[in-house]
Amino acid sequence: MIEDCLNLRQTKIYDYEYNDDGKKEAILNKKETMIAQQKQDAIKEAFQNWIWNDPSRRKRLVEVYNSQFNSIRPREYHGEHLTFPGMNPEINLRSHQKDAVAHVLYGNNVLLAHVVGAGKTFSMVAACMELKRLGLAQKSMFVVPNHLVEQWGTEFLQLYPSANILVASKRDFQKDRRKRLFSRIATGDFDAVIVGHSQFEKIPMSIERQAKTITDEIETITKGIQDLKASNGANFTIKQLEKTKKNLKTRLEKLNKTDRKDDLITFEELGVDHLFVDEAHYYKNRAKRCRTR
Structure with a gap:
């Protein structure tokens, strides 16, 4: 419960039963969960009282917080000076939208x-x-929810009627049509390419990039293990990291033995130099969700 409090999570209690297929299922125990969350509230209240009851402790912790977490102000971006040549003259962006463009x-x-x-x-x-007009990007790719691909294409042309865009359908990503699609993306001078989330995940990434990504993860985990051992960290955490490291090494070995059977163009060869992801929270757990990125 303390760990959940520190990570701003609510504790949940589950009972486990086996279904007719013999699979283990987790069932939320509402009564025990309510009791656990009440205990969490008591822990939080006790922690706040501990901080504020001692003036010297309160002063010291406030100074530490302000020094480490409250000392940097994020940059503000203002886009009122932007003019947007080529945009539909019937549409005017609002101030916060212009600021968002300036941020990008x-x-x-x-x-x-x-x-x-x-x-x-x-x-x-x-x-x-x-980005295209200023020469900061040559070909952008938009990765959007599958059911919104066509809508994105429509709204793109609504804002920029003369834009040259490629809206890739689910049919374009069928195995017998994929190679032709990737060739079109790689050779076409498109302002933007719009694909669905599941379609994006079918675009292969080069073996070299995948190997480098895994190698970087292994190095990071190795350093983390060394730091934990040096500071007498919890054995459980060290074992978990060592297990993760072992799994990554196994993946790397399999990757190095991979003999790609097809000759599909990889993501690096598409010419895409800027990536926009709609509903990006679907990709927040990179290790689990974004094996191909």
Whole structure:
């Protein structure tokens, strides 16, 4: 429960039963869960009292927090000066959308965590076209939920009627048509390519890039294990990291033995130099969800 409190999670208690197929199923125990969460509330309250009851402790912890976590102000981006040549003259972006475009242009990796209905689609499309116009990107790819692929294409052309875009359908990613599609993407001078989430995951990544990614993960985990051992970290955590490291090494060995049977163009060869991901939270657990990225 303390670990859940520290990670801002609510404790949940499950009972386990076997179904007719012999598979183990987890069933939420509502009564025990409610009791556990009440105990969590008591732990949180006791922790707050512990912090604030001693003035010297409170002062020291506030100073530590401000020094380590409250000392950096994120940069603000303003886009009122942007002009958007080629945009539909009947459409005017709102101030926060222009600021979002400026963030994409002047920032590095960008997360537009706007509420539903705030116009993220137009913000991303405008950013894409400005990146192309300014020479900051030559070919962008939009990865969107499968059921929204055509809608994205429609709204893209609504904002920029003269844009040259490729909207890839599910049919285009069928095995017998995939090679031709990848060739079109690689050789076409498109302003943007729009694909669905599941379609994106079918685009192969080069063996070299996959191997480098896994190798980097192994190095990071190795350093983490060394640091934990040096600081007498928990044995359980060390064992978990060593298990993860072993699994990664197994994946790397299999990858090095891979003999690709087809001659599909890899993602690196498509010419895509900027990636926009709609509903990006689907990809937050990279190790589990994004094996091909």
